[in-house]
Amino acid sequence: xxxxxxxxxxxxxxxxxxxxxxxxxxxxxxxxxxxxxxxxxxxxxxxxxxxxxxxxxxxxxxxxxxxxxxxxxxxxxxxxxxxxxxxxxxxxxxxxxxxxxxxxxxxxxxxxxxxxxxxxxxxxxxxxxxxxxxxxxxxxxxxxxxxxxxxxxxxxxxxxxxxxxxxx
Ligand code: DAT
Ligand code: MG
Numbered sequence: 001x002x003x004x005x006x007x008x009x010x011x012x013x014x015x016x017x018x019x020x021x022x023x024x025x026x027x028x029x030x031x032x033x034x035x036x037x038x039x040x041x042x043x044x045x046x047x048x049x050x051x052x053x054x055x056x057x058x059x060x061x062x063x064x065x066x067x068x069x070x071x072x073x074x075x076x077x078x079x080x081x082x083x084x085x086x087x088x089x090x091x092x093x094x095x096x097x098x099x100x101x102x103x104x105x106x107x108x109x110x111x112x113x114x115x116x117x118x119x120x121x122x123x124x125x126x127x128x129x130x131x132x133x134x135x136x137x138x139x140x141x142x143x144x145x146x147x148x149x150x151x152x153x154x155x156x157x158x159x160x161x162x163x164x165x166x167x168x
Pocket of ligand 2: 128
């Protein structure tokens with residue numbers, strides 16, 4: 001077992017269904033620490049970057065509309081970085097499988113997700129699925145100073161005459 005970090009997003013359907021407290025309570029069973037948290041307005045660019053690996057899929061345009069909140073008219077998600085032993089698998093186990101109809105019924109996706117008539121998997125939360133994905137996703141959603149652990153190398157740049165840390 002290893003110390004890992006993982007990205008969790010409460011997607012627009014999770015917010016619309018008012019599940020934030022419930023999701024955080026369930027995820028607390030993983031016995032991990034939250035080292036970053038914020039509300040994010042999701043632009044199409046951010047959504048496309050996040051789901052880059054699926055850009056050839058027929059459901060990609062709908063997936064981008066889902067994450068930006070266009071479908072639910074909720075233009076935000078809540079993003080978290082969880083940190084600790086075996087974080088990626090522990091969170092995935094509580095989140096459940098991608099397809100909410102096939103997910104363990106007591107997992108978050110199994111309990112609250114659905115498939116829409118147009119075929120979108122509305123599965124409530126995102127959770128990173130490998131170390132490689134977690135690093136890519138955490139760097140996409142968070143700046144170094146928004147996380148209270150030094151996870152990955154950073155460099156300093158000057159932005160409008162102010163020093164800022166960015167991922168190396
Ligand atoms: P996960 O979110 O479990 O990591 P993924 O990375 O393969 O799954 O896909 C990202 C999202 O894309 C997923 O949460 C829902 C959507 N998706 C995946 N496969 C799909 C499919 N066959 N039909 C509709 N949506 C799908
Ligand atoms: Mg994935």
